[in-house]
Amino acid sequence: MKNTFSILLSFIFLIFLAACGNSGDKKDSGMMNTGDAAQKVYVAPGEYDEFYAFMSGGFSGQISVYGLPSGRLLKVIPVFSQDAEKGYGYNEETKPMLNTSYGFVPWDDAHHPELSQTDGVPDGRWIFINGNNTPRIARVDLTTFETTEIIEIPNSGGNHSSPFITENSEYVVAGTRFSVPFPQKDVPIDSYKENFKGALTYIKADEPGNMDVSFQILVPGYDYDLAHSGKGKSHGWTFFTTYNTEESHTLKEVNASQNDKDFIAAVNWKKAEEYLEQGKGKKMPSDYIHNYYDEETHTATSTEKKEVTVLIPSECPGLIYYLPTPKSPHGVDVDPTGEYIVGNGKLSADLTVHSFSKMLTAIENEEFEGEVDGIPILKLDAVSAGTVSSGGLGPLHTEFDGKGNAYTTFFISSEVVKWKLGTWEVLDRAPCYYSVGHLMIPGGDSKSPWGKYLVALNKITKDRYLPTGPEMNHSAQLYDISGDKMELILDFPTIGEPHYAQAIPADIVMENSKKIYPIEENKHPHAVKNEKDVRVERDGNVVRVYLTSIRSHFNPDNIEGIKVGDKVYFHLTNLEQDWDTPHGLSIMGARNAELLVMPGQTETLVWEPQKAGIYPFYCTDFCSALHQEMQGYIRVSPK
Ligand code: CUK
Ligand code: CUA
Numbered sequence: 001m002k003n004t005f006s007i008l009l010s011f012i013f014l015i016f017l018a019a020c021g022n023s024g025d026k027k028d029s030g031m032m033n034t035g036d037a038a039q040k041v042y043v044a045p046g047e048y049d050e051f052y053a054f055m056s057g058g059f060s061g062q063i064s065v066y067g068l069p070s071g072r073l074l075k076v077i078p079v080f081s082q083d084a085e086k087g088y089g090y091n092e093e094t095k096p097m098l099n100t101s102y103g104f105v106p107w108d109d110a111h112h113p114e115l116s117q118t119d120g121v122p123d124g125r126w127i128f129i130n131g132n133n134t135p136r137i138a139r140v141d142l143t144t145f146e147t148t149e150i151i152e153i154p155n156s157g158g159n160h161s162s163p164f165i166t167e168n169s170e171y172v173v174a175g176t177r178f179s180v181p182f183p184q185k186d187v188p189i190d191s192y193k194e195n196f197k198g199a200l201t202y203i204k205a206d207e208p209g210n211m212d213v214s215f216q217i218l219v220p221g222y223d224y225d226l227a228h229s230g231k232g233k234s235h236g237w238t239f240f241t242t243y244n245t246e247e248s249h250t251l252k253e254v255n256a257s258q259n260d261k262d263f264i265a266a267v268n269w270k271k272a273e274e275y276l277e278q279g280k281g282k283k284m285p286s287d288y289i290h291n292y293y294d295e296e297t298h299t300a301t302s303t304e305k306k307e308v309t310v311l312i313p314s315e316c317p318g319l320i321y322y323l324p325t326p327k328s329p330h331g332v333d334v335d336p337t338g339e340y341i342v343g344n345g346k347l348s349a350d351l352t353v354h355s356f357s358k359m360l361t362a363i364e365n366e367e368f369e370g371e372v373d374g375i376p377i378l379k380l381d382a383v384s385a386g387t388v389s390s391g392g393l394g395p396l397h398t399e400f401d402g403k404g405n406a407y408t409t410f411f412i413s414s415e416v417v418k419w420k421l422g423t424w425e426v427l428d429r430a431p432c433y434y435s436v437g438h439l440m441i442p443g444g445d446s447k448s449p450w451g452k453y454l455v456a457l458n459k460i461t462k463d464r465y466l467p468t469g470p471e472m473n474h475s476a477q478l479y480d481i482s483g484d485k486m487e488l489i490l491d492f493p494t495i496g497e498p499h500y501a502q503a504i505p506a507d508i509v510m511e512n513s514k515k516i517y518p519i520e521e522n523k524h525p526h527a528v529k530n531e532k533d534v535r536v537e538r539d540g541n542v543v544r545v546y547l548t549s550i551r552s553h554f555n556p557d558n559i560e561g562i563k564v565g566d567k568v569y570f571h572l573t574n575l576e577q578d579w580d581t582p583h584g585l586s587i588m589g590a591r592n593a594e595l596l597v598m599p600g601q602t603e604t605l606v607w608e609p610q611k612a613g614i615y616p617f618y619c620t621d622f623c624s625a626l627h628q629e630m631q632g633y634i635r636v637s638p639k
Contacts (some may be wrong), residue, residue, distance in 0.1 A: 001374075004346070004447075007162065011136070011610060013348065014072055017189055019443075024113055027218075030203055032078065035385055036426075037292050037488070037489040037490065037624045038310065040069060040480055040489045041069040041070055041071065041268050041489050041490045042068065042479065042582050043067065043072070044484050045200070048067070048279070048506055049067025049068055049069065049070050049072065049505045049506055050068060050069065050179070050222070050505065050506060051067070051068040051069075051442050051450070051453070051504065051505055051506055052065060052066075052067065052068075052071060052074070052503060052504055052506050053066040053067070053068045053440070053442075053448065053455065053475070053501055053502070053503040054115070054127050054502050054503065055083075055113070055457070055494055055495070055498040055500060055501040056110045056111050056112060056129060056167070056496075056497075056498050056499045056501065057079075057081075057110050057495055057496035057497075057498065058109060058110065058111065058474075058496040058497030058498060058499055059109050059496055059497055060072070060079050060081060060109050060110075060497075061078075061079060061080035061081030061108045061109065061110050061131070061496075061497055062076050062077060062079050062080070062081055062110065062495070062496065063076070063077040063079055063082065063096075063110065063113055063129055063140065063158070064076045064077070064187045064478075064494065064495045064498075064534075065077065065100060065495075066492075066494075067509075068442070068453055068455070068478065069453060069478060069489070069490065069584065070490075071144040071476070071478060071490050071492035072497075075145060076279075076495060077139045077140055077145050077146070077147065078546070079108075079110060079129060079147045079150075080098070080105060080106075080108030080109075080136065080138065080150075080595075081107045081108065081139065082098070082106040082107075084593040084594065085602065086195035086596050087593050087594055087596050087605075088147075088259045088590075088603075089106050090591070090592045090593035090594075091593075091595055091603045091604055091605060092569070092604035092605075092606060093298055093299050093300060093602075093604060094147075094293065094300055094426055094605075095300070096300040096301055096302045097147060097150055097291045097292055097300045097471050098291075099289050099291055099302040100134050100136065100152050100156075100197050100288075100289050101152060101287040101288050101289055102132070102134060102386075103151065103524065104322075107133075108131030108132065108133050108134055108136060109131065109133045109136075110130065110131060110132070110496075110499075111129075111130055111160065111499040111582050111631045112129060112130050112163065112164070112499060112500040113127050113128070113129045114125050114127065114128045114129070114163050114164055114165045114172065114502060115128075115373055115500060115502045116128070116165065116169040116205075117166075117167055117168065117446060117506055118168060118169070119164055119168065119231065119447070120167040120168075120231040120235070120446055120447030120448070121251075121448050122443055122446055122502070122504045122594070123169075123445070123508070123509075124142055124504050124511075124512070125142060125143075125158060125512075126139050126140060126141055126142055126169075126208075126304040126614050127140045127142060127502065128163040128165065128172050128205065129138070129163065130160070130162035130163050130174065130176070131150075131159060131160045131281060132158055132160055132496075133156065133158065133261075134152070134157035135152060135153035135156040135158065135174065135176070136150050136151065136152050136153060137151055137159070137162060137163045137172055137174060137203060137211070137289050138150045138151070138515035139205065139208070139211060140626030141208070141295070142512070142513075142557050143440045143512045143513060144161070144295065144514050145515045146185035146188075146293070146295075147326070148208065148292070148295065149209065149211050149290075149291065149292050149293065149294065150210070150290075150291045151203060151211040151212065151213070151288070151289075151291075152288040152289045152290070153176075153201050153203075153213070153288065154183075154286035154305075154308055155180070155182045155183060155184070155199045155201075155216060155284075155286055155308065156174060156180070156199050157176055157177065157178030157179070158176060158177030158178040158182040158491065159174050159175075159176065159177070159228040159632075160175070160176075160177035160224070160226070160241050161173070161174070161175030161176075161177070161225055161226045161227040162174040162175065162224060162227070163203070163205075163248070164226075164227040164228050164229055164238070164445075165229060165459075166229045166233050166269070167229065167235045167447070168204045168206065168236075169205055169231075170204070170205070170206055171202040171203055171204060171205060171214065171229075171269065171395065172203050172205045172432030173200065173201065173202055173203070173212075173227050173229065173238050173240075174200075174201040174202075174203060175199075175200050175201070175225075175226075175227055175240045176198050176199050176200075176201075176223075176224055176426055176432075177225065178223065178561050179196040179197055179220075179221035179222065179223065179225060179247075180196060180197070181195045181196060181219060182197040182199055182279040182284075183284060183285060183286060188433070189249055189250075192221060192247060192249035193221065193239075195522065196221040196247070196249070197218055197219065197220070197221050198219040198221055198222055198223075198224055199214055199216045199219065199221060200216065200217040200219055200224065200238075200240060200265070200267060200320075201216045201217075201218065202214045202215055202216075202269060202382060204369065208221055208524050209292050209294075211290060212290060212305070213274060213286075213305070213308045213309075214276075214309070215276060215281055215308070215309045215311055216308050216309070216311070217259050217263065217267065217272070217308050217310070217311050217313065217319065217320060218237045218310055218311070218312050218313070218377070218517070219313065219320070219373070219382060220245075220247070220372050220373050220375070221241040221247050222243065222244050222245050222247065222262070222263070223243050223244040223252075224240050224241070224242055224265070224328070225241040225242065225243055225330055225331075226240070226241050226331045226332055226334060226397075227239060227240040227241070227247040227332060227403055228332055228333055228334045228445060229338075230334055230338050230356065231334060231336070231338040231446070231447045232326060232336075232337055232338035232339075232447060233337065233338045233339060233356060233357070234338035234341075234382045234474075234527055235332060235338065235510070236268060236269060236270035236271075236354045237266055237267060237268055237269065237270075237356075238266075238267045238269055239264050239265065239266055239267075239323075239332045239334065239341050239402060240264065240267065240323075241255055241262070241263075241264055241325070241329040241330060241331065241332045241343065241535075242262050242264070242265060242267040242329075242332075242341045243257075243262050243328045243329065244262075244592055245261075245262045245263060246258050246259055247538075248402070249539050254613050256328070257328055257347060258306075260326060260327070261324040261325060261326050261380070262324075262325060262328055262329060263322035263323060263377070264322070264323040264325045264329060264332050264341065264343050264354065265320055265321070265322055265323075265375075266321045266322075266341075266359065267319065267320045268318060268319055268320070271316070271318050271319050272316070272319055272518055275311055275312070275316045276309065279557075280315060280316055280639075281309035281310060281311055282309070282310045282311075282312065283307050283308075283309060283310075284307060284308055284309075284361065285306065285523045286305070286306070286307055286308045286311050287304070287305070288304075288305050288308075289302050289303065289304055289305065290302070290303045290305060291303075291322060291493065294430075294442045295517075295524045296521060296522075296523045297459060297524050297525065298517075298522065298523075298524045298601050298602055298603070299524060299525070305457060306410075309507075309567045313373060313374045313375045314373060314374025314528045315374075317374075317421075318363075319542075321363060321375065321376050321377075321378055322372065322375055322376070322377040322378065323341070323343075323346060323359065323360070323378050323380070324369070324377060324378070324379075324606060325343035325352050325354075325356050325380075325384050326343075326345045326348055326350075326352055327329065327345030327346065327347040328345060328346050328347050329343040329344055329345050329346070329350035329352075330344050330345075330396045330397070331344040331395075331396055331397035331438075332344070332456075332615070333397065333398040333400075333406075333445060334410070334445070335400050335406065336400050336402050336419055336446070336447050336448060336449060336458040338356060339355060339356050339357060339385075339445075339508060339604060340353050340354070340355065340385055340410070340421055341353065341354040341355075341356060341359075342354075342357070342400060342406065344395040344396055344397060344408060344409070344456075345395065346394055346396060348395065349389070349390055349391065349392060349393050349395075350387050350388060350389055350390060350607075351387065351388040351390060351398070351408060351419075351606055352380075352387060353384070353385045353386050353388065354383045354385060354386065354389065355384070355385035355425070356439055357605060358380065358382060358383050358384070358385065360385045361382075361570050362378050362382035362383050362596055363376075363378070363637060364377065364580065367379045367382040367497070376594065377418070378603060382462065384581045386422075386424045386449075387424065387427075388408075388419050388426070390408065390410065390419070390426060391410035391417070391426065391429075392408070392410035392412075392413040392415055392429070393410055393411075393413040393452075393517045394410050394411040394413065395409065395410050395411075395436070396409045396410070396411050396436075396437055396438065397407050397409050397438045397500075398410075398440055399440060399441040399444030399445060399454070400441065400444055400445070400449050400451070401441055401449055401451025401454075401481060402443070402448055402450075402451045403423050403446070403451055404420060404422070405418055405419065405420055405421065405427065405451075406418070406419055406421055407439060407441065407444075407454055407481070407486075408417075408439075409432070409436040409437065409439045409456065410634040411435050411437065411459070412435075414431060414432050414433070414434050414435050415429050415430060415432055415435060415436070415438060416429065416430050416432060416433050416436065416439060416454065416456055416486060418430075418481075419428045419488060419556060427484070428484065428485050428486055430479060430485075430487075430488060432456045432458055432477060433458060433462075433464055433475065433477065433491070434458055434459070434461075434462060435458060435459040435460045436456045436457065436459070437457050438499050438500040438501065439455065439456050440454070440455045440457065440500065440503060441453065441454050441455075441458065441502070441503075442500040442502075442503035442505070442509050443504065445502075446624060450483060450503075450504075450505060451482075452480070452482050452504030453478055453479065453481065453503075454478070454481045454486065455476050455477065455478055455479075455481040455501060455503070456476065456477045456479065457494070457499065457500070458474060458475045458476070458477065458499045459497070459502060460475075461473065461474060461475045461493070463588065464491055465493060471573065472493075473493035473494060473495065474494045474496070474497050475491060475492070475493055475494065475500060476491075476492055476493075476494050476498065476501075477490065477492075478491075478492070478493050479489040489492070514578040515580075516576070516577050516578065516579060516598070516599040516600050517598060517600030517601050518577070518600055519573075519575060519577060519599075519600045521600075522600055522602060523575070524571075524573070524601075524602035526544065526545070526569075526571035526602060526604065527571075527573050527602040528545060528546045528548050528571070528573045528602075529573065530548075531548050531550075531555045531575070532533045533544050533546065534547055534548055534555045534556055534568065536556070536559060538559065538561070541563075541565055541566050541567060542566070542567050542569070543561075543566050543567070543568045544560060544568075544569045544570070544571060545559060545568060545569065545570045545571065546571050546573075547570060547571070547573075548572070548574075548575050549573070549574050549575065549576075549583035549597065549619065550574075550575040550576055550578070550580070550583075550584070551574060551576070551623055551624040551626070551630075551632070552619075552623065552624045552625075552627060552630045553627035553629075554572075554585075554617075554628060554630065554631075554632050556617070556632070557631070557632030558632060558633055558635075559632070559633070559634045559635070560634075560635040561635075561637075562609060562634055562635065562636045562637070562639055563636065563637050563638065564609055564610065564611065564636060564637070564638055564639050565608075565639050566608070566609065567606065567607075567608050568606070568607045568608070568609070569604055569606055570585060570587070570595075570604065570605045570606075570607065571595040571602060571603075571604050572585050572595055572597050572602065572603055572604070573597070573601070573602040574577065574597040574598060574599055574600065574601055575600075576599040576600070577599055577600060578599060579599070581599055581623060582596050582597055582598050582599065582623070583596075583597055583619045583621055583630070584596045584597070584618075584620030584621040585597070585605060585617060585618075585619065585620070586617060586618060586620050587607055587615055587616075587617040587634065588615045588616055588617070589609070589610070589615065590605065590607045591607075592605055592606055592607070594620050596620065596621060607638045609634075611636070612637055612638045613636055613638050614633055614634070614635055614636075615633065615634040615635075615636060616631060616632070616633055616634075617631065617632050617633070617634060618630060618631040618632070619631070
């Protein structure tokens, strides 16, 4: 107990050091020769970057897209948060995307983007990301860079170990960070040990629109932190880290760090599929919501779900095992061959590496040291492949370069350490400014990484850029890892707090990139495909204005006959069929932000005018030399 406490105290002290200590000296930029570095990141005006990097927006709820190596911000994709710039979550078409069983929730905390994979390699079709707060997973279609699907995760509290994907995008996973009663109910919090349970959820994800809870595994009430699926020889398995195996419900900072070891949970999901086929799944009532944006009708719909299928480990032998892992593991990362499972014990200096093949042998020989709720605990000796004595402190996450090397971030000692798989020797270390969380190598958690660059995603910016008041944007740092030594070549700010990121060669995404929506394929129920069909229709106090935009006018541009108390739907179809020519629509006093309609799309702004008068409206996106003329008037009369 005393020992744990002193470790904790030194941990807290070191966080303090990391946060405050190394921010004074601006002279040591940690950078290679400036001219060489500039050349490496220089992408000439008009040239394209080599990689797309997708960074989680953390508490912004979105994904931001950067070009590498330039570090140029290309786009912010709205996912879990309303976005006034694009009207996402404000227009009628996308509002349903943010529905949950708790109602409309227009914000979340997005941590881990995961690219879809084919045969263990990122394929550029979709990117998934978790909502940590109101448990959700979103799918973004990379032909359009739009969020097309969001599924809520039931029986979960804090969807953190998510949405780590399986080798052919069969599933994205979701492990609960907070254990909660399963199903939810009103119980005393101090009945934690009796009532609180963990859930590991597998979501079908291999077809657009098919995201659904395939099954949940009911597990002990630990905190499930991170995950990665197996690949190659370990395809068919997923590994989840746990902390708080003490099952404490209060002062977790101290109480959840008592045990010297927590577990990595190894789940055999192929076995789960067999059990489901045998009818071992139990149906349990659960409320959750699935939202789907149909790219033909340009409209999202929400579907309520009422039950889930649950597998109970004690009734399904061989489904799940625990691998003891020292010092409160945070990240768990699987090397490109699928053999090594790296546990990053965040209160430790060393990394624990488990061997997948030793794990299989240990299971066969039943080398168990105990069990919890029917889940065998394997002996650490029997599964351990080796230990990396890093010399760093506070390891969080590991990625791989595909050349036999691994790179681990150390939050407390604020550095990335490069080490060799198999020999466990440390090869290089590079400081981060400051206090790095995740890191990302393009394809670095896949079967075949493009190991040229490494991006460190840092928690503290301090003095790296011009001061912007008490809050600074977080910082990302780009390292060239093509040689023996890591070389810092660029430093750039990010949006929100990026936790994880993923990157992929630009060619793979560009190949299928959509430039317009063909107008003839627009199946929106309120689309107007020709200027001669524009009209205003009234039904009681509901008014529908069917209008079009094309450079440089709206049709109609004078609208009369609207009354106070009406509910007015502006259905705007953008008739343009040219790349990058959206038109916007804003109305004085309207509370639902604006519309920003892509070529060939239809979007709807709802407006309930409160006062009689003349209301100007205009296009918000500078679309031609006569953009400023793209405007109109609405007359609102008293009731
Ligand atoms: S967590 Cu942020 S540093 Cu949410 Cu992936 Cu590890
Ligand atoms: Cu259309 Cu500006």
